[in-house]
Amino acid sequence: MTVTEQTITPATTGERADLLAMLAKHRHFLRFTTRDLTDEQAGMRTTASELCLGGLIKHVASVERNWVGFILGGPSAMGDFDQMTEEDFARREDELRMLPDDTLSGVLADYAEVARRTDDVVATLPDLDAVQPLPKAPWFQDTHWSARRVLMHIVAETAQHAGHADIIRESLDGAKSMG
Numbered sequence: 586m587t588v589t590e591q592t593i594t595p596a597t598t599g600e601r602a603d604l605l606a607m608l609a610k611h612r613h614f615l616r617f618t619t620r621d622l623t624d625e626q627a628g629m630r631t632t633a634s635e636l637c638l639g640g641l642i643k644h645v646a647s648v649e650r651n652w653v654g655f656i657l658g659g660p661s662a663m664g665d666f667d668q669m670t671e672e673d674f675a676r677r678e679d680e681l682r683m684l685p686d687d688t689l690s691g692v693l694a695d696y697a698e699v700a701r702r703t704d705d706v707v708a709t710l711p712d713l714d715a716v717q718p719l720p721k722a723p724w725f726q727d728t729h730w731s732a733r734r735v736l737m738h739i740v741a742e743t744a745q746h747a748g749h750a751d752i753i754r755e756s757l758d759g760a761k762s763m764g
Contacts, residue, residue: 604736605707608740612743614747615645615746615747616696618751622757623689626758637682639689639692640682641746642696643680648742649739651664655735656736660717710732716730
């Protein structure tokens, strides 16, 4: 079964509630790393990596937006990796840093909107077993992913980047998310 439209609104209990709770937890830790920071601090690199806190949040929002688009619309929502131009790659790189017109509040607001959409999809998706064929890209090994697997991937991606963000923040001013 593939997903083409949302027609049933199951209660957000059980597995759906668990997915939303785990996602909310990791989103909180990611956002929490930016507490009390200026726009300039959110854009600072504090490690050998190119990553900054604002860029990480932009990246996680973009990834979540694209994967939820995939759940609803299939591989075309992810773009054609074989046809990516230098401009496409530059846009992806811009997701990992704060640009001159970016503000931390704007980045956080965009992420909140993406999160609301994802939460709505989790709550209303008729079937977490619905599958979509993955787009062609060198890192995909399977041919199809269920909505459930995509959501677990979003949770894992968010958790991984929340850890990155914690290291960046501690390197910035010693603040930690935990401990």
